[in-house]
Amino acid sequence: MLIIVGILFTMGMVFGGYVIAGGKMAPILKALPIEGMIIGGAGIGSYLVSNNSSVAKKGMKGLGHAFKGSKWKAEDYKDLLCLMFLLTKLIKSKGVIALEPHIEEPHDSKIFNNFPKVSADHHVTDFICDYLRMTTMNFDDPHQVEDVLLKDLEKHHHEESEGAHALSVLGESFPALGIVAAVLGIVKTMGSIDQPVEVLGAMIGGALVGTFLGILISYTVASPVAVKLQQVVDEEGHFFNVIKDIIVSHLHGNAPQISVEIGRKSVPSEMQPSFYELDEAVNELPNDLLT
Template identity: 60%
Template sequence: MFQIIGIVVLFAMVFGSFIISGGKMGVIIEAAPHELMAILGAGVAAFLISNSMATIKAMGKGFSSAFKGPKWKAQDYRDLLSLLFLLTKTMKSKGVIALESHIEKPKESTIFSRYPKLMSDHFAIDFICDTLRMMTMNLEDPHQVEDAMEKQLEKHHHEALGPSHALSNLADGLPALGIVAAVLGVIKTMGSITEPPEVLGTMIGGALVGTFLGVFLAYGMVGPMAARMKDVVDEESSFYKIIQAVLVAHLHGNAAQISVEIGRGGVPSPAQPSFLELEEALSTIPAEG
């Protein structure tokens, strides 16, 4: 929502100030189509040249997240903490063997199936199950497990940032592509040097529209959009960090309640449940048979 408001304000302030100061939009409107064709066409081509197919496919999801915000809401964090509470409590009371059926087939698990939105995130479920599987194989050194989890998180975070990095690189190149479009306009103008001054003035103004659009798009739209996409990825990564914090805390010998409380501290402030809210959520979980 704020992104749409920002775009509206951007256009209103930039073009509004131009009109109020006596500028004529006719020159921009006339030149914009072919200038945008050169700038955006070259930008898209450079984007395709410099990025992998995986990054290109992920761009649509990245744009969507920039407008919708992080996919994890306050209830999702409570659900995650509740899921981790159930898993660590089961390990404490029944041993790691009791979890084997759950982590081998999480889709059929009576624990995992309680949280369908979490089940839709394959990385989160695989991250939990793979870590618990290491524990069932007697890898119980908290430092080794934490190190292994950290490497997985770094890899996932790096891959998730691909679209925002690609868009940021595109933003860096747009001003230069605007200059390319402007130079083409100047070349066209020089080919008509015998025309009257008023005609040459309009042609030069049209050429300068290319420079304007390159800088305007880079710093007014594409750059901020890339920054927003990065912020969303960074916030969503805290969701997976909580998994790491809770499971490592469990390996240090803490009770399930303490482990999830440690994880609660990593929840982003806008979505963080209070101690009492989490306690209430945990108390309403049906006992695992």
């Protein structure tokens, strides 16, 4: 929502100031379709040339992601902490054998199904199940597990950031593509050098719209959207960091309450539940989830 507001505000200030200063919109509107086709078409073509299909899809999908923002809200972090509390408590109280049905078939698990939004994300569910499964295979050295977790998270973050990087490079190219459109307009003008001054002036003005449009798209739309997408990727990465910290704390032998408290400290400040909010949420969990 803020992206739309920001774009509309920027356009209003730019074109509003131009009109108030005495500028006329007619030359811009006349040149806009052709200049937009040249710049936009060249941008799309260069985007396809510079990225493989996987990265290109991530960038296009990321546009919607940037507009919607991070999928995880404060309530989701609280649910994640409660989910991890139940799983670690199950291991502590009944052993890893009792955990196996939940991590092998999470969609049939009463524990996972109690938190539908978290369990519906297969990346999060697979991440939890994979690393808890490793603990059942005697891979339970907390330092080794933490190293593997960090490498996995680094790889995941790098892959998720590829779309934002591709859009950022595209945004940086628009000013140069605007110059390309402007040069073509000047070439066209030079071919009509025998025309009256007013005609040549209109043609040169139309050519300059290309430079203007390329810079405007780059610095007010494309590059900011790429930055926003990277912020969303970073925000969603915190969700996995919370899981990592709880699993590592559990492997160090801490009680479930201590492990989820360590995880709570990893939650971004604006999403972080208080100690008492989390304690209340844990105490309100149904008693039959561990049976």
